[in-house]
Amino acid sequence: xxxxxxxxxxxxxxxxxxxxxxxxxxxxxxxxxxxxxxxxxxxxxxxxxxxxxxxxxxxxxxxxxxxxxxxxxxxxxxxxxxxxxxxxxxxxxxxxxxxxxxxxxxxxxxxxxxxxxxxxxxxxxxxxxxxxxxxxxxxxxxxxxxxxxxxxxxxxxxxxxxxxxxxxxxxxxxxxxxxxxxxxxxxxxxxxxxxxxxxxxxxxxxxxxxxxxxxxxxxxxxxxxxxxxxxxxxxxxxxxxxxxxxxxxxxxxxxxxxxxxxxxxxxxxxxxxxxxxxxxxxxxxxxxxxxxxxxxxxxxxxxxxxxxxxxxxxxxxxxxxxxxxxxxxxxxxxxxxxxxxxxxxxxxxxxxxxxxxxxxxxxxxxxxxxxxxxxxxxxxxxxxxxxxxxxxxxxxxxxxxxxxxxxxxxxxxxxxxxxxxxxxxxxxxxxxxxxxxxxxxxxxxxxxxxxxxxxxxxxxxxxxxxxxxxxxxxxxxxxxxxxxxx
Amino acid sequence: xxxxxxxxxxxxxxxxxxxxxxxxxxxxxxxxxxxxxxxxxxxxxxxxxxxxxxxxxxxxxxxxxxxxxxxxxxxxxxxxxxxxxxxxxxxxxxxxxxxxxxxxxxxxxxxxxxxxxxxxxxxxxxxxxxxxxxxxxxxxxxxxxxxxxxxxxxxxxxxxxxxxxxxxxxxxxxxxxxxxxxxxxxxxxxxxxxxxxxxxxxxxxxxxxxxxxxxxxxxxxxxxxxxxxxxxxxxxxxxxxxxxxxxxxxxxxxxxxxxxxxxxxxxxxxxxxxxxxxxxxxxxxxxxxxxxxxxxxxxxxxxxxxxxxxxxxxxxxxxxxxxxxxxxxxxxxxxxxxxxxxxxxxxxxxxxxxxxxxxxxxxxxxxxxxxxxxxxxxxxxxxxxxxxxxxxxxxxxxxxxxxxxxxxxxxxxxxxxxxxxxxxxxxxxxxxxxxxxxxxxxxxxxxxxxxxxxxxxxxxxxxxxxxxxxx
Numbered sequence: 001x002x003x004x005x006x007x008x009x010x011x012x013x014x015x016x017x018x019x020x021x022x023x024x025x026x027x028x029x030x031x032x033x034x035x036x037x038x039x040x041x042x043x044x045x046x047x048x049x050x051x052x053x054x055x056x057x058x059x060x061x062x063x064x065x066x067x068x069x070x071x072x073x074x075x076x077x078x079x080x081x082x083x084x085x086x087x088x089x090x091x092x093x094x095x096x097x098x099x100x101x102x103x104x105x106x107x108x109x110x111x112x113x114x115x116x117x118x119x120x121x122x123x124x125x126x127x128x129x130x131x132x133x134x135x136x137x138x139x140x141x142x143x144x145x146x147x148x149x150x151x152x153x154x155x156x157x158x159x160x161x162x163x164x165x166x167x168x169x170x171x172x173x174x175x176x177x178x179x180x181x182x183x184x185x186x187x188x189x190x191x192x193x194x195x196x197x198x199x200x201x202x203x204x205x206x207x208x209x210x211x212x213x214x215x216x217x218x219x220x221x222x223x224x225x226x227x228x229x230x231x232x233x234x235x236x237x238x239x240x241x242x243x244x245x246x247x248x249x250x251x252x253x254x255x256x257x258x259x260x261x262x263x264x265x266x267x268x269x270x271x272x273x274x275x276x277x278x279x280x281x282x283x284x285x286x287x288x289x290x291x292x293x294x295x296x297x298x299x300x301x302x303x304x305x306x307x308x309x310x311x312x313x314x315x316x317x318x319x320x321x322x323x324x325x326x327x328x329x330x331x332x333x334x335x336x337x338x339x340x341x342x343x344x345x346x347x348x349x350x351x352x353x354x355x356x357x358x359x360x361x362x363x364x365x366x367x368x369x370x371x372x373x374x375x376x377x378x379x380x381x382x383x384x385x386x387x388x389x390x391x392x393x394x395x396x397x398x399x400x401x402x403x404x405x406x407x408x409x410x411x412x413x414x415x416x417x418x419x420x421x422x423x424x425x426x427x428x429x430x431x432x433x434x435x436x437x438x439x440x441x442x443x444x445x446x447x448x449x450x451x452x453x454x455x456x457x458x459x460x461x462x463x464x465x466x467x468x469x470x471x472x473x474x475x476x477x478x479x480x481x482x483x484x485x486x
Numbered sequence: 487x488x489x490x491x492x493x494x495x496x497x498x499x500x501x502x503x504x505x506x507x508x509x510x511x512x513x514x515x516x517x518x519x520x521x522x523x524x525x526x527x528x529x530x531x532x533x534x535x536x537x538x539x540x541x542x543x544x545x546x547x548x549x550x551x552x553x554x555x556x557x558x559x560x561x562x563x564x565x566x567x568x569x570x571x572x573x574x575x576x577x578x579x580x581x582x583x584x585x586x587x588x589x590x591x592x593x594x595x596x597x598x599x600x601x602x603x604x605x606x607x608x609x610x611x612x613x614x615x616x617x618x619x620x621x622x623x624x625x626x627x628x629x630x631x632x633x634x635x636x637x638x639x640x641x642x643x644x645x646x647x648x649x650x651x652x653x654x655x656x657x658x659x660x661x662x663x664x665x666x667x668x669x670x671x672x673x674x675x676x677x678x679x680x681x682x683x684x685x686x687x688x689x690x691x692x693x694x695x696x697x698x699x700x701x702x703x704x705x706x707x708x709x710x711x712x713x714x715x716x717x718x719x720x721x722x723x724x725x726x727x728x729x730x731x732x733x734x735x736x737x738x739x740x741x742x743x744x745x746x747x748x749x750x751x752x753x754x755x756x757x758x759x760x761x762x763x764x765x766x767x768x769x770x771x772x773x774x775x776x777x778x779x780x781x782x783x784x785x786x787x788x789x790x791x792x793x794x795x796x797x798x799x800x801x802x803x804x805x806x807x808x809x810x811x812x813x814x815x816x817x818x819x820x821x822x823x824x825x826x827x828x829x830x831x832x833x834x835x836x837x838x839x840x841x842x843x844x845x846x847x848x849x850x851x852x853x854x855x856x857x858x859x860x861x862x863x864x865x866x867x868x869x870x871x872x873x874x875x876x877x878x879x880x881x882x883x884x885x886x887x888x889x890x891x892x893x894x895x896x897x898x899x900x901x902x903x904x905x906x907x908x909x910x911x912x913x914x915x916x917x918x919x920x921x922x923x924x925x926x927x928x929x930x931x932x933x934x935x936x937x938x939x940x941x942x943x944x945x946x947x948x949x950x951x952x953x954x955x956x957x
Contacts, residue, residue, distance in 0.1 A: 186772070356813050375809070375898050399812060400770065406814040409822065409876045414813075415902045418877070461876060462825040463837075465785075484830065486785050 084117075084138035085450060085473035091118040091137035092473065094452065095128055100148035100421065100459075101444045102429045108421045115147055117450040120472035125444050142454045145467060148424065149444050150197025150451035151459075152431040153404050154233075154303060154351050155330050155393035158187040159201025159216055167206040167245050170254065171261040173234060174288035175211030177203050183226040187401050188218040192477045193485035194402025195459060195466045197451040198228060198432070198441045205237030205305040205331075206245035208258045212291050213303060215437060217451070218401075219469060219476035228437055233303035234291050236319065239311045255314060262323050265292030272296075301326040301436060307355075312336035312343065320346045328434045331395055333378050334358055340385030349389040349434040352379045352426075354399040356410040377414025379426070390416070391430035402486045408460040423460040534560050535576035536864060536887035538586055544873075546588040546842045546857035548835060556586065558864035561886035566858060579889065581868045584881060587838075588858050589626025589865035593764050593799040593845040594744075595817045596630070596806040599645070603631025610635075610642050616807045621883040621891035622898060623818050624873070626865040627846070627855045634849040636865070639890040647851045652718040652742065653706045657733070659725050671704040672711070672737045678703045679711050710739050716850065722747035722771065724781060731759035742848055747771045750790040751780045757794035762848050764799045765791070767826035768815065788840065789831030798836065799845040800824045821874050828874065837874060870903070881905055 085092030099113040114131045116124040124131055133139060157164060160180040166172055181201065191199070197218055203210025215232035217225070236258065239251055269292040274280035294300040302325050306315040312329060316339060319327040327348055329336060333355035343350060358376045382390050392407035399406065408416075408423040416422060432442020440449050453459070454468035465484065469477040477485065536558040543551040543566060557565040557576070572578060592598075598620035602609035611617075620628070620637050627636050627647060632654075634647040656664055681698035689695050709715040719730050722745040731752065734741045740760040743749070747769050749756055756763070765788050773782030784790070788798045802823040808816035815823070820841050828837040836844075846856025854863050864887040871878045879899060883891035894900050894907075 354812055355810070357809070359809055374901050377902070380902075400768075403768075403814070406822075410813045410819075413822075413876050413902075462822055463828040463834075463874065465829045465831075483784065484786050 083475065084140075085120070085470060085475075087120045087473065089119075089473070091116065091123070091134060092450075093117070093133040093137045093139045094147060094454075095139065095141040096147045096454070097142075097144045098146040099125060099444060100146060100424055101125055102149060102421060102425050103443045103445050104429050104433055104438060108425075113147075115444060115450075115452065117452075117470070117473045120450055120474065122444060122446050122448050122450050124446055142468070145454050145456060147444065148453050148455060148459060149428045149432075149442055149448075150453055150469065150471065151195045151404050151427040152198045152391075152435070152437075152442055153196050153393050153396065153401065154200040154328075154391065154431045154435055155305075155353070156199040156201050156396045156401060157204060158185070158191075158396045158401050159199060159214070160185065164202075165204030165206040165210065165245070170207050170242070170246065170249065170257050171209035172203075172207065172211045173209050173261060173265060173291050175203065176214070176231070177201055177211055177235075178214040178227075178230055181214065181216065181223060181226070183216070183223050184219060184221040187397070190486050191396075191401035191404075192219040192469050192471075193466055194400075194404060195427075195453050195455065195469070196401055196404050197453075197469065197471050198437070199396075199401070200232045200303060200435060202233060202235040202303060205235075205241035207242050208237055208254050209261060210235045210237065215435060217471050219471040220474070225472075228440060229300070231291050231294055231300045233301050233435065234295060235305070236302050237305035238314055240307055241305060255318070259318060259322075262319070262325075265289045266296065266323055269293045269296035295325045298326050299436075301328060301434070303328060303330040303351075303435075305331040307331060307334045307336050309335045309338045312339040316342050316346050316348050320348050326436070330393060332382070337378055337381035337385060337387075340382050340387045344386050344388065349391065349430065350379075350382045350387050351391040351393045351431055351434060352382060352411065353393045353407040354395040356407060357414055375414065377411055377416055379411035380415030380417075383416060383422075389430045389434065390422070391426045391434060393431070405459055406462065409462060412460055418460070427459060532575065533573075534887065535573040536561075536884070537570075537572050537576045537578045538581050538866070538868070538884075539572070539578060541581035541584060541586040541868065543586045543858060544588075544838070545859065546838065547859060556858065556864075556866070558887040561864055561888070563858060563860050563862050563864050565860060577889075579868065579882060579884075585869050585871065585873065586858070587624070587867050587869060587873050588842050588856055589867055589883065589885065590624040590820060590841050591634075591843075591845040591849065591851070591856050592620075592625045592628040592817060592820055592841070593801050593848060594630065594805055595620065595625070595628040595801075598625065598628055598637060598807070598817065599630060599635050604633070606633065606635055606646055607642055610645060612638060612640050612642055618891065618896060619807045619818055619898065622880055622893065622896070623820055624867040624869070624880045624883060625817070625820065626867070626883060626885050627849075627851065629845070629849050634851045636855075636885060637890075638885060647854055648849065651716060651850055653710050653715045654718045654720075657719050657721055657726055657730050659723065659729075665729065668707075669733065671707045672733065675703050675707040675711055676737050679708065711737060713739075716740070716742055716848070718742040718744060720744045722769075724748040724751050724779075727752050728755055731755040731761060734759040734761065745769070746791070747783050747787065748781055749796070750784050750787040753790045753794035753796060756791065756796050760795075762797040762799070762844075763788075763791050764801055764848065765827070766801055766803050767823060767830055768803060785826065785830035787830065788827035792832055792836050797844045797847060798827070798832070798840050799848050800827050800837075800840040821878070822876055825874050825876070834874065870905070877903070879903065 082089035084090045094115045096113060098109055098111050099115055100109045102108050110127055112128050113126060114128045114133065115122065116133060160182040164177050164180055166175060198215065199218055200213050200215050202213030212231035213233040213235050214230045215228035217228060220226040239254055242254060243249055268286055268289040271280060271283040272293050273296060275282050302319050304315045304319060304327055306312050306329055315327060315329060319325055329343060329348060329350045332350045332352045335358060356378055358378050379390050392404060392411060394401060394404050394407060404427060408427050412418045412423050429438060429442040432438040441451050450470055450473040452470040453466050455466050456464040458464050467479050468475065538556045541554060543554045543556060554568055555570045556563060557570050597616045599606060599617060600609050600611045600614055617637050617639060625637060627634055632652055633649045634651060636645045636647060638645040655668055657668060678698060678700060685695060685698055710717045717739055719741055721727055721730055721743055727743065727746065727749055730741050730743060735758065740762060742762045744764040746763040746765050749763055767785060767788050769783045771783040788800065792798050800823050802815055802817055802820055804816040806816065807818055824837045824841050827840060828834060843852060843856040846852040855865050858866060864884060866884045867880045868882040869878050869880055879893060879902065881893050882889050894905050
């Protein structure tokens with residue numbers, strides 16, 4: 001546990017909230033508590049973080065808050081200084097044969113390069129010859145290994161307890177999956193070794209709208225530090241799955257009901273917008289529809305479980321065109337690629353997986369091959385039809401969280417181009433940008449979080465193992481010190 | 487690619503230009519018919535030569551020959567080397583810029599040669615689409631049921647390489663009485679065998695001496711001790727693996743252990759027992775938290791076992807062809823699964839061996855298949871790059887010196903990174919197949935919306951045509 005405590009003794013540790021997540025009362029209260037604790041000079045502890053997490057789990061009752069403060073008083077002192085690269089620690093410079101920086105635009109990699117990290121953020125990246133390493137920085141040379149940003153998976157269900165499929169109502173925009181988060185859980189620990197450092201943990205697709213997902217760092221041990229953004233997305237499953245879980249619904253009712261929810265949410269968000277712009281009365285707070293304020297302001301997106309052609313069409317026409325929300329195809333598979341051009345026109349990105357191939361005429365049910373057809377790569381078909389930004393997701397645990405790379409492997413095998421680091425981008429910057437968090441993760445650029453993989457080579461090649469993983473400058477996995485997790 | 491001698495060229499010249507799959511299919515079917523007619527006639531038949539030239543030949547024994555040739559005579563490898571003579575009527579495959587590997591030996595699979603696991607002569611469907619996908623993966627021999635079977639397309643002749651390979655035993659901590667009874671069987675069979683061997687010596691002098699009683703001796707166990715069959719266990723837990731290792735050492739046999747998930751925790755013991763393991767590198771088994779020791783699955787399993795001298799064959803998590811779309815873990819991705827063993831630290835050559843020579847050895851068919859050596863069956867694959875690379879596609883699969891799969895002539899993968907020499911418009915039907923195909927009319931697409939936007943529908947049709955033309 002001593003190792004866990006270290007993080008919190010650092011001066012620079014700011015458990016402040018980022019982004020639109022601050023809308024939640026429980027978390028806002030938590031911030032106040034944590035800040036108060038810091039002001040009073042107490043050393044933050046694991047117990048505090050655990051208590052804080054318990055608080056988040058359990059709404060904001062006063063009794064609980066008091067208990068949490070009591071817990072904070074049982075201080076565990078640690079004298080371990082933060083390591084190089086971590087918040088509050090000295091700087092860290094990592095030298096490598098190749099750094100895949102993969103920004104959205106521009107040069108995608110640097111050879112014989114160095115990455116400079118301070119306080120968990122990237123300070124500089126460039127050729128070792130021309131990039132100065134400030135005095136006092138620790139230098140780590142990883143030799144022939146490569147550096148690259150950690151992978152981002154926008155469709156994961158393994159962020160915590162599995163009770164993420166409330167199937168009482170068809171649409172539940174007010175439910176938040178963050179109540180079930182178990183940070184750095186066992187599956188995440190393996191995922192880190194598979195290179196996955198950020199995930200969108202979302203409700204299941206049992207109903208049309210399961211609630212709000214949360215963007216998390218996989219390898220950080222406390223809720224506050226693991227959270228990237230809340231709400232990470234509003235999860236909508238348009239069709240293809242909810243019918244199987246809910247009795248007696250068909251496509252028409254589902255679409256009508258989803259549209260009805262969007263209509264109410266949009267109206268609520270517009271009332272707030274009017275108030276904020278001084279054009280109306282202050283609306284009454286409605287927790288069920290509060291997420292639509294974030295959607296209206298494009299601070300979060302709708303991640304849509306959508307796969308079949310006509311369902312993808314509905315995603316584009318209803319969610320993007322009609323209501324104007326930021327939306328992306330998540331869990332993109334089957335013949336959805338046939339709507340690729342229209343998706344591209346409406347800035348709807350495709351995050352593909354867990355299915356990566358398609359047998360066009362018989363789908364995948366009882367296909368005998370007696371009527372020969374080609375085996376198509378779904379990512380390749382999206383790209384062939386002009387989809388610029390194609391990313392990959394796992395739907396973990398359908399595909400194990402650590403096997404995100406296999407989605408890229410198989411996409412490339414079945415025709416997705418690899419020439420311009422397309423597979424690497426599909427694991428990193430594309431999903432990061434799609435989820436609106438590319439200012440923090442997805443590429444190795446100055447100012448971004450130092451979520452860095454030290455990898456043997458091509459990340460889409462299963463043979464290339466991940467050797468070391470840093471998340472926000474903190475070493476969370478190191479095969480020199482422990483057995484390979486994956 | 488495939489050329490014939492001049493006379494044949496004259497005869498079928500025009501045909502060759504049109505037919506995508508000219509000689510192999512026809513010639514070899516004719517050959518089969520002739521063989522059937524009479525054994526005498528067969529002897530008079532001219533030798534059948536098959537040559538691969540300009541290839542980078544990975545023999546599977548560790549050596550790589552660049553710009554080399556392989557010559558096969560009547561389905562057996564005759565010569566491998568440089569600047570060899572090409573017999574005048576040989577069929578020649580030009581593998582310029584490509585690599586040749588031994589055909590893969592899948593240690594086990596399901597459905598590649600039909601659904602049955604025995605009586606292959608009666609049950610194999612040599613037109614099975616899964617067989618084509620198996621050949622597309624590069625698999626030429628597979629363990630199935632208790633036999634090693636070749637993926638002989640269009641024919642059921644001589645497809646069983648070896649039968650009755652394994653004697654399957656159970657050894658589990660959950661069944662202590664089963665363990666005890668198996669031990670007792672080994673004890674009595676071992677005692678009998680000792681007595682029998684002694685008797686064999688003594689009877690030479692004393693002809694009257696009575697043969698030891700075989701009563702109550704388990705014939706399956708006896709077969710293992712005599713080396714007639716191989717003992718196979720399915721075990722994953724450390725205690726069971728240790729028990730099997732001790733049993734094997736005590737009675738002197740080499741066990742094959744399928745699963746072997748916790749093998750890495752007792753690798754030395756397994757190595758000393760001469761165990762052979764069939765592993766799935768991506769097997770996931772959580773560690774029993776009650777235990778202080780190592781346990782559960784590890785990506786390093788294959789590597790650690792290999793370092794301890796355990797022969798390791800790799801099998802994917804799904805042993806059949808799975809077109810459900812959750813790709814990457816079925817039999818079509820056998821080399822990718824081997825890639826995961828390499829991820830865990832298995833050397834590349836052992837990774838290749840895990841799906842060729844080692845699996846052939848475990849199946850006891852290494853004298854016929856698994857590597858490219860003179861005298862062995864000419865079962866090989868021509869691949870466009872490093873076989874273990876995820877983008878590598880098998881271009882041709884050859885079994886017994888005959889091309890049975892050509893990527894550009896089949897519909898499954900022809901559109902993916904088409905070969906330079908590929909015809910602009912691939913033929914829809916495989917020329918090798920004699921069975922009439924169901925009509926090739928565009929089938930109704932269940933997934934397509936009937937009420938979908940017109941724009942989308944038009945697009946779909948347009949693209950459909952484009953795909954076929956573009957290849």
